[in-house]
Amino acid sequence: MVEELAYIPAWRSDETLYSWISGFHAVHGNGSARDTGALLFDSEHACRDRDAPRNLHHFASVTRAALGDVRSLLLTRTPIGLFAPFLSASRQQALTEQMKSPTGPGWRLLCGMPASGLHDTGAMHYCEDCVANDVATWGLPRWRLPHQLPGSWVCLDHGRELRSLRTEASQWILPPIDRSTAPLPALEPAQAEALKRIATLASKLVGSDTLDVSAIRQAILVGLRDHGVTTWLHPLDNDHLSAWFAGSPISEWLRRSNGPWQRLASGDWIHDLLRNRVGDHPLKWMILWCTLFADQDCSASQRRFMDPVSSPHWDASGQATIWGASPPSLPSDIHDIIANATTLKEAADILGIAVTTLRRRLTELGTNPRAFRQDASFEQRKQRAVDAIREYISAHPTCSRADIHRECKAAVCWIRSNAPEAFEHAVESMGDQRSRQMTLARDVQL
Numbered sequence: 001m002v003e004e005l006a007y008i009p010a011w012r013s014d015e016t017l018y019s020w021i022s023g024f025h026a027v028h029g030n031g032s033a034r035d036t037g038a039l040l041f042d043s044e045h046a047c048r049d050r051d052a053p054r055n056l057h058h059f060a061s062v063t064r065a066a067l068g069d070v071r072s073l074l075l076t077r078t079p080i081g082l083f084a085p086f087l088s089a090s091r092q093q094a095l096t097e098q099m100k101s102p103t104g105p106g107w108r109l110l111c112g113m114p115a116s117g118l119h120d121t122g123a124m125h126y127c128e129d130c131v132a133n134d135v136a137t138w139g140l141p142r143w144r145l146p147h148q149l150p151g152s153w154v155c156l157d158h159g160r161e162l163r164s165l166r167t168e169a170s171q172w173i174l175p176p177i178d179r180s181t182a183p184l185p186a187l188e189p190a191q192a193e194a195l196k197r198i199a200t201l202a203s204k205l206v207g208s209d210t211l212d213v214s215a216i217r218q219a220i221l222v223g224l225r226d227h228g229v230t231t232w233l234h235p236l237d238n239d240h241l242s243a244w245f246a247g248s249p250i251s252e253w254l255r256r257s258n259g260p261w262q263r264l265a266s267g268d269w270i271h272d273l274l275r276n277r278v279g280d281h282p283l284k285w286m287i288l289w290c291t292l293f294a295d296q297d298c299s300a301s302q303r304r305f306m307d308p309v310s311s312p313h314w315d316a317s318g319q320a321t322i323w324g325a326s327p328p329s330l331p332s333d334i335h336d337i338i339a340n341a342t343t344l345k346e347a348a349d350i351l352g353i354a355v356t357t358l359r360r361r362l363t364e365l366g367t368n369p370r371a372f373r374q375d376a377s378f379e380q381r382k383q384r385a386v387d388a389i390r391e392y393i394s395a396h397p398t399c400s401r402a403d404i405h406r407e408c409k410a411a412v413c414w415i416r417s418n419a420p421e422a423f424e425h426a427v428e429s430m431g432d433q434r435s436r437q438m439t440l441a442r443d444v445q446l
């Protein structure tokens, strides 16, 4: 039988679940972190899961769901709320299933957080100004959810860089009130702006609907081209992408930061992020999006991240396209070169690239090179074949079909194997009634 709490303190604004418990422990607990863990989560070690303790069922029962049910606790009071929208349907399903069970893998594992190596499990983050305000308001500081999210490195209320508290102690901890530590170096305006954008996006994503990660990827691919970071002949080149990112304010900040995200400073992760078909850590998508679209209106750009079809995107040539709906397609001049060339090798020679490169580029655009050439050049080739036959007929009004088969061998061969129905179309100018009744002779000796 679960023992319900006699008194359930309300949430202190946007604090995390962990923060609520630490506050509860400080004010109403008996001083033992283990007892508080056992009381609230039926686990003496609950305080070690600083992101999201496992047995949320127990907590929801003890608190009579006055603070929310399992789903709302997890998705609006823990950083899991930012990860969930990025999860694939199957992982979302696993997360929902896990919500029904008091045991099983932890939330972090379900979200793939440990595998990313980008998660700083030992650290919690706070803003000194917020702490001072909290102490004045509630007598106790709190851990604000927006400050614990991946990508949240500044306080949006105070513009301050967040401080980190790293500890492995098995305690319910609150942010330190002591302000005697050396002040953090001031942020350069461009870096501050970049950090603000990412933190804003992070806080908006908590509890949002499922994201269309492939549409986000497509929008980024289009954006990279619009910004001239990639060109059609040099798409997704690791060195180009890294060099572009390394020159951004966020890269500069990451380089001097202290945390596992420091390794993102070089930008050498972008190539893999965009090439892989599977999802990756939310932090990477957020950083890349905010860096690429830094020149756009912040809230419009972030609305597009969350719903790529919500607003049209004006591309470089002034065309309104829906984000994500337009794959990075082939420029028309290059399209024509490939369509008109006799072979892919010939097209590659004209473009001055290796045929393997051309094949790879087409594959990157989501098309099989053979299928592409067939689609792109089919109508043109059919027309050329039909024209060749018609020209022969007009130059030889009395010719027979056997003559056509013999003299227009290439055109007939092509039509026979690709568009047999076009043959009658090609020979309709022949006046000879007898000829018209003949069918395309498949067994004619050529």
Ligand SMILES: [Zn+2]
Pocket (backbone or CB within 6 Å): 127, 128, 129, 130, 131, 155, 156, 157, 158, 159, 160
């Ligand atoms: Zn603050």
